[in-house]
Amino acid sequence: MLTYTYTSPGRFALTEKPKPVLLHPRDAIVRVTLASICSSDLHILHGSVPRAQVGITVGHEMVGIVEETGSAVTHVSPGDRVTVNVETFCGECWFCRHGYVNNCIHEHGGWALGCRIDGGQAEYVRVPFADTGLNRIPDSVSDEAALLVGDVLATGYWAARISEITPEDTVLILGAGPTGICTLLCVMLKNPRRIIVSEPDEHRRNFVKKHYPSVHAVTPDEVYAYTMEHSDHGGADVVLEAAGSSSTFETAWKCARPNGIVTVVALYDEPQILPLPSMYGKNLTFKTGGVDGCDCEETLRLIAEGKIDTTPLITHTVSLENIEEGYRIFASREDGCIKAAVKP
Ligand SMILES: [Zn+2]
Ligand SMILES: [Zn+2]
Secondary structure (H helix, E strand, C coil): CEEEEEEECCEEEEEECCCCCCCCCCCEEEEEEEEEECHHHHHHHCCCCCCCCCCCECCCCEEEEEEEECCCCCCCCCCCEEEECCEECCCCCHHHHCCCHHHCCCCCCEECECCCECCCCECEEEECCHHHHEEECCCCCCHHHHCCCCCHHHHHHHHHHHCCCCCCCEEEEECCCHHHHHHHHHHHCCCCCEEEEECCCHHHHHHHHHHCCCCEEECCCCHHHHHHHCCCCCCEEEEEECCCCCCHHHHHHHHEEEEEEEEECCCCCCCCCCCCCCCCCCCCEEEECCCCCCCHHHHHHHHHCCCCCCHHHEEEEEEHHHHHHHHHHHHHCHHHCCEEEEEC
16 A cells, blocks of 8 residues: 655655554554644654654544454444544553543553554554544544544644633634644634734734634734733733744743743744743743643534534645645645645
């Protein structure tokens, strides 16, 4: 079968591999019907994910049809249309039982698919712990509408969930890329008084204005003054940092009001400075919100009810044979690309 493989540091290539087989009673084989390209794939390509294994098929955000299940799998059956969770998790350890599936202590727990084991930019993928990692897609939800459930939407949902947002709040989101917009969609479910989004790319600001007209979209140069002027208590009550550029961590804590919450969703390339003397007395609460995909069933239900729609984010679709073109468009943001889908 055709796969997109991490062949050597700095290089991915289309490669033929044997179709995966069940290796464990809790495995399932899924025929991939739609996958996506994620910025984490680019992080692997650029060498900033040291645990990524050369030789693996990349791709960790996909939907498909269950082809075969191991003898211990009870939650899904062959023929089911499913989302695949970015995280594989045992469902039994202390972390899993508390919803912290990202921190599953099993040796295959956490982000394994498309990083440490073969992922989903391929015709088929083997999914360990299929009972916890696969969720059935409701009949009324298309593959496209469900595509982001297992990774980038899970990230946004988790970030909004841990940020303690109330209806009185002014919420500031830094970044309107795929993660920032998924975070925005999940923040909107909490109905805060105001939402401000800061984004340098004019095309992305216009995307926010067009699709979510109640949201204030501003540039990074404007965001501090704008937030001070458009918040009730001298800054945003909650800031979600989903940009991860060199200055956005500083922007995040500066724009927060005293005693506010700053949730860091972004993945940085460099360490960040927490200048405690400059923020003394501001009494901020910092949270880090890396993806924890424990709510995929809930997000699928919200999609089926029409409360979350990520389809406008999927701006481009390529075939698996043309995946290199998809990577090029996604990485360069050509033609307003936000998310590129891959059809095997
Ligand atoms: Zn990802
Ligand atoms: Zn676990």
